[in-house]
Amino acid sequence: MNKIIPLLDLKKEYRPLKDKILKRVEKIFDEMRLYLGENVQQFEREFAEYCGVNYAVGVGSGTEAIHLALYAASVKPGDEVITVSHTFIATVSPIVLVGAKPVFVDIDLQTYLMDTSQIESKISDKTKAILPVHLYGQACDMDEILSIAKKYNLKVIEDCAQSHGAKYKNKNTGTFGDLSAFSFVFTKNLKAYGDAGIVITNNKNMYEYLKQFRDIGRASKYEHSIWGLNCRLDEVQAAILRVKLPYIDEWTNKRRENAKYYTEKLKGIPLVTPLEKANNKHVYHQYVIKTESRDKIQKYLKEKGIETGIHYPIPVHLQNAARNLGYHSGDLPVTEEVSKKILSIPVYPELEINEKEYIVETIRRFFRR
Ligand SMILES: *Cc1c(COP(=O)(O)O)cnc(C)c1O
Numbered sequence: 001m002n003k004i005i006p007l008l009d010l011k012k013e014y015r016p017l018k019d020k021i022l023k024r025v026e027k028i029f030d031e032m033r034l035y036l037g038e039n040v041q042q043f044e045r046e047f048a049e050y051c052g053v054n055y056a057v058g059v060g061s062g063t064e065a066i067h068l069a070l071y072a073a074s075v076k077p078g079d080e081v082i083t084v085s086h087t088f089i090a091t092v093s094p095i096v097l098v099g100a101k102p103v104f105v106d107i108d109l110q111t112y113l114m115d116t117s118q119i120e121s122k123i124s125d126k127t128k129a130i131l132p133v134h135l136y137g138q139a140c141d142m143d144e145i146l147s148i149a150k151k152y153n154l155k156v157i158e159d160c161a162q163s164h165g166a167k168y169k170n171k172n173t174g175t176f177g178d179l180s181a182f183s184f185v186f187t188k189n190l191k192a193y194g195d196a197g198i199v200i201t202n203n204k205n206m207y208e209y210l211k212q213f214r215d216i217g218r219a220s221k222y223e224h225s226i227w228g229l230n231c232r233l234d235e236v237q238a239a240i241l242r243v244k245l246p247y248i249d250e251w252t253n254k255r256r257e258n259a260k261y262y263t264e265k266l267k268g269i270p271l272v273t274p275l276e277k278a279n280n281k282h283v284y285h286q287y288v289i290k291t292e293s294r295d296k297i298q299k300y301l302k303e304k305g306i307e308t309g310i311h312y313p314i315p316v317h318l319q320n321a322a323r324n325l326g327y328h329s330g331d332l333p334v335t336e337e338v339s340k341k342i343l344s345i346p347v348y349p350e351l352e353i354n355e356k357e358y359i360v361e362t363i364r365r366f367f368r369r
Pocket residue numbers: 061062063064087088090091133159161162183184185195196197
């Protein structure tokens with residue numbers, strides 16, 4: 001194969017939807033209704049219904065969604081929020097920015113998700129919330145997290161940036177916590193063509209608060225009842241998301257088919273394929289293999305035209321930004337070990353069978369050398 005297989009192919013997703021998307025966007029431009037218009041309002045309703053919650057508030061990005069969820073949960077300076085270091089830094093940055101302290105628990109070596117058995121030992125009288133991340137598209141152990149949260153009266157905020165449509169025991173991720181944050185940046189399973197995000201909740205007070213907060217505290221055009229920021233979901237991005245939402249389950253099924261293919265075909269070679277937990281619907285935002293020879297295999301695949309990614313090579317607690325949090329190398333051994341061995345291979349829905357075969361064959365050839 002002499003073409004390049006990218007980690008994600010946006011053009012392939014766009015082509016069949018092009019006419020529909022451009023028609024919706026053209027209508028917005030013809031009417032020039034650009035401020036929290038029909039598309040934002042409808043998308044909020046449609047996405048809330050898709051997840052199975054009462055309310056959704058569209059915002060500008062997944063990072064903003066987490067930031068706003070923390071405000072709505074009244075996380076204040078000096079509070080502590082329990083989360084993971086094995087995640088995209090946007091999970092953690094908003095915790096620091098509201099003045100709270102992120103307290104990291106390590107991850108499970110098999111699922112790469114929050115090791116819930118470590119949560120209780122990290123709870124102090126300052127702990128305000130638990131912020132689990134459904135990383136790669138697989139749900140955390142929500143029964144365990146909810147029972148700890150109840151016992152200690154903590155808020156739960158789910159980071160669903162990678163888990164659109166993923167289920168835990170037949171319920172969508174995002175429906176367990178007090179608030180949940182999704183991203184629709186153009187690399188996620190549901191993609192805008194730019195930045196977009198949403199907060200979902202069943203709590204009416206939090207919903208009303210967030211609707212005002214994301215619109216600089218606006219109660220009406222010239223009346224502002226709270227301090228807020230401008231984090232509005234863009235009308236054009238909302239229109240694009242409305243075209244795509246009906247396809248999300250079909251795309252997820254294709255991701256799952258691709259994952260199943262890899263897991264079967266990669267048996268018997270010295271690498272670890274993803275563990276899919278029982279009673280869960282994994283949506284494979286990433287298909288992550290683990291191997292001692294990660295850097296070598298990544299280089300080899302690149303030479304053979306296969307793009308891969310590492311999610312993520314530097315744990316949050318070891319980032320320069322995190323220096324003042326007081327963590328050191330060795331504090332989160334599983335997180336640190338995993339970050340050196342993981343590799344994400346292409347799993348996007350439009351991947352073709354000959355491409356999958358080529359990827360599997362190339363990985364097998366690497367280990368035969
Ligand atoms: C992408 C992502 C975010 C942030 O979303 P943006 O839309 O890029 O701001 C947060 N958390 C996780 C786990 C993510 O993957």
